[in-house]
């Protein structure tokens with residue numbers, strides 16, 4: 001089941017697009033199974049789950065943090081993760097920078113864009129991305145490499161398109177600024193429901209959970 005869905009998704013992804021298997025609520029054994037099926041990157045939302053999975057899987061995969069990162073968890077996060085996709089404030093970026101400096105690491109980061117401008121959700125509003133990125137570009141131990149967005153959840157995936165389009169335009173606009181110390185390379189958009197739409201709008205990282213692992217028994221968010 002896992003093997004089949006991974007094989008199918010990988011065979012359909014265009015060249016240059018990276019698949020992140022979103023592993024929230026899954027057991028370390030399931031994470032191992034997706035890696036054996038060919039997944040190279042695991043996405044984790046919770047530090048505790050990531051630590052359990054990392055203890056089993058280690059460096060057989062790359063690790064992307066895709067949840068909401070709290071300041072007091074950054075020290076643990078920088079040890080495990082190869083990329084943090086959800087930076088949305090200068091405070092969290094500075095903390096990542098500080099903790100990375102202490103262990104001699106430079107952390108690739110993405111800015112999370114709240115493309116639906118939903119009050120209850122994390123991420124910066126599109127209009128606030130540029131000033132944040134300028135501030136972050138001064139940090140030495142983080143490397144800004146692109147944008148990530150979730151977008152509002154819809155029954156009809158087509159309804160997600162405008163949010164992906166807006167995020168891509170923002171991505172292109174920031175790329176054209178040619179700011180120092182940043183390298184706009186990744187656009188992380190699209191989950192099980194709408195990843196095909198996201199691919200059509202320029203995503204080169206897709207984060208897929210339920211289509212790989214099956215429906216989640218319970219939702220945390």
Ligand SMILES: *Cc1c(COP(=O)(O)O)cnc(C)c1O
Nearest residue numbers: 022066191192193207208209210
């Ligand atoms: C859960 C989650 C996903 C995957 O969602 P599915 O609908 O299960 O594919 C992707 N990105 C983030 C940030 C998530 O929290």
